[in-house]
Amino acid sequence: xxxxxxxxxxxxxxxxxxxxxxxxxxxxxxxxxxxxxxxxxxxxxxxxxxxxxxxxxxxxxxxxxxxxxxxxxxxxxxxxxxxxxxxxxxxxxxxxxxxxxxxxxxxxxxxxxxxxxxxxxxxxxxxxxxxxxxxxxxxxxxxxxxxxx
Numbered sequence: 330x331x332x333x334x335x336x337x338x339x340x341x342x343x344x345x346x347x348x349x350x351x352x353x354x355x356x357x358x359x360x361x362x363x364x365x366x367x368x369x370x371x372x373x374x375x376x377x378x379x380x381x382x383x384x385x386x387x388x389x390x391x392x393x394x395x396x397x398x399x400x401x402x403x404x405x406x407x408x409x410x411x412x413x414x415x416x417x418x419x420x421x422x423x424x425x426x427x428x429x430x431x432x433x434x435x436x437x438x439x440x441x442x443x444x445x446x447x448x449x450x451x452x453x454x455x456x457x458x459x460x461x462x463x464x465x466x467x468x469x470x471x472x473x474x475x476x477x478x
Contacts, residue, residue: 330460330461330462331428331429331430331431331432331433331434331461331462332432332433332434332461332462332463332464333428333433333434333435333436333452333456333461333462333463333464334433334434334435334436334463334464334465334466335435335436335438335449335452335453335463335464335465335466336350336435336436336437336438336466336468336474337438337440337446337449337465337466337467337468338437338438338439338440338468339440339441339467339468340468340469340470340472341468341472342439343374343420343421343437343439344373344374344377344381345381346437347363347374347377347378347418347420347437348377348378348381348382348387350418350435350437351363351378351387351389351402351418352387354402354416355387355388355401355402359414359415359416359432360400360401360402360403360412360413360414360415360416361401361402361403361414361415361416361417361418362402362403362404362405362409362410362412362414362416362417362418363389363402363403363404363405363417363418363420364405364406364407364408364417364418364419364420364423364425365404365405365406365420365421365423366406366420366421366422366423367406367421368406370406370420370421371391371404371405371406374404374420375389375391375404378402378404387402388400388401388402389401389402389403389404390402390403390404391403391404391405392405392409396411397409397411397412398411398412398413399412400412406423408425408426410430414431415431415432415433416431416432416433416434416435417431417433417434417435418435418437419434419435419436419437420437421445422438422444422445422448424452428456428459428461434456434461436449436452440467453465463478464476464478465477465478
């Protein structure tokens, strides 16, 4: 059954949070798709994943980088999944019509953006109504994630 996770970002921006989640995804041997709400956000994350740490980068690509089938992490502004990912990350208000084919669908939303919070609430209700296992994670003051629901 698909697990739907909601990460409420309050202490750090997406550019700081997403790399760690993607690293853990790859450590588990899973491929990931990161679906962005806009091409601008996709471009910013694309650049960020190459440079987020001095000693590391996350192997990833976009449609402009060649066949998506070869990418462990694929960035998109659409609902495509060319790399057969089992985990889908949704950022900046992105939504996916069919979450059934994934192990996990992860919503990351800015807790300081009232529109993003309302959209996350609506997606939470939709996921629960669809019968998915749903969890909610919130950042503590120290930046660690705490499961709240």
